Amino acid sequence: MSHAAPSTNRRIVLAARPLGLPRPGDFRTIDAPIPVPADGQVLIRHDWLGLAPAARLRMSGTPAFGEPMALGEVVFGQAVGEVVASRDPSLREGDAVMAIAGGWQRYSVAAAGALVRVDVRAAPASAWLGALGTSGLTAYVGLIDIGGARAGETVVVSAAAGAVGSVAGQIAKRLGCRVVGIAGGPHKALHLVETLGFDAGIDHRADGLETAVRDACPSGVDVYFDNVGGAVRDTVWPSLAPNGRVVVCGQIADYNGGGAGGPGWMALLGKRLTVRGFTLADHLHRRDAFERDMLAWYRDGSIRVVEDVHDGLESAIPAFIAMLTGGTLGKTLVRL
Secondary structure (H helix, E strand, O other): HHHHHHOOOEEEEEEEOOOOOOHHHHEEEEEEOOOOOOOOEEEEEEEEEEOOOHHHHOOOOOOOOOOOOOOOOEEEEEEEEEEEOOOOOOOOOOOOOEEOOOOOEEEEEEEEEEEEEEEOOOOOHHHHOOOOOOHHHHHHHHHHOOOOOOOOOOOEEEEOOOOOHHHHHHHHHHHOEEEEEEEEEEEEHHHHOOOOOOOOEOOOOOOOHHHHHHOOOOEEEEEEEEEHHHHHHHHHHEEEEEEEEEEEEEOOHHHOOOOOOOOOOOHHHHHHEEEEOOOHHHHHHHHHHHHHHHHHHHHHHHOOOOEEEEEEEHHHHHHHHHHOOOOOEEEEEEEE
């Protein structure tokens, strides 16, 4: 596909720190000069942006999850695109790469060593931001390394229709687990079963969540992959089985303020539970093993890629807000 060479770099910057759920006025779209790579750097034209809830945490003024964004800074986000100028021999013009911190903009500059090569012949470019990218790697590490999920166990995943949760549940099925997903809305609960192959899907917005979890997990929950926290976590807690493991991957319920008080800890003692949080930055050495396994599962159909695609840089703002309120399905992407 041919691309006209623009003279400016359109970018979206943080204009104000959100109070609660972000609003369109918290962002500003500006045009800036296209950056010029220095020695050891490359210039990347972004073709796809990946949106993730972690960006909401970076919008706060405190370093809760990575370095906070400064006002006026390009909004944090990952991008996949093409090298259009290189001043490092390890990358050439035309190479496809993922920029971990490319941001919400059309072009970015990065050190060649900070980029991840992607094979767009093995899978579409967009998949390298979702199931084959950071979302998938997070699910892989959380379920296998942190949760230690094994065949025959029951795994419950919250935000199961999202980018990380949908992959975590599919990996659990691939490992031979019974998988129960929790998501918002009856259409998402049905999607988990009919499209992703989960054993059960539960709508957390419906009445009787605790009963629904208990009925879907008659032997208890061996691994709870928690992307949400808050009331959903507190409701799953009584169903944890002895020696159960809670993988704390995200706490979306708390990202926009508020948050539940949390469950009582007596069960930690009585049931010998393990609760462990993790951030992917500590596990990047697992990328090679993950790509080997995930590409094999992608090819044999064990993993289905679900994407919620929006077109144009300006669509990133409403898509991001919709994602934070449960209005998207799978990996939320912006096609540039």
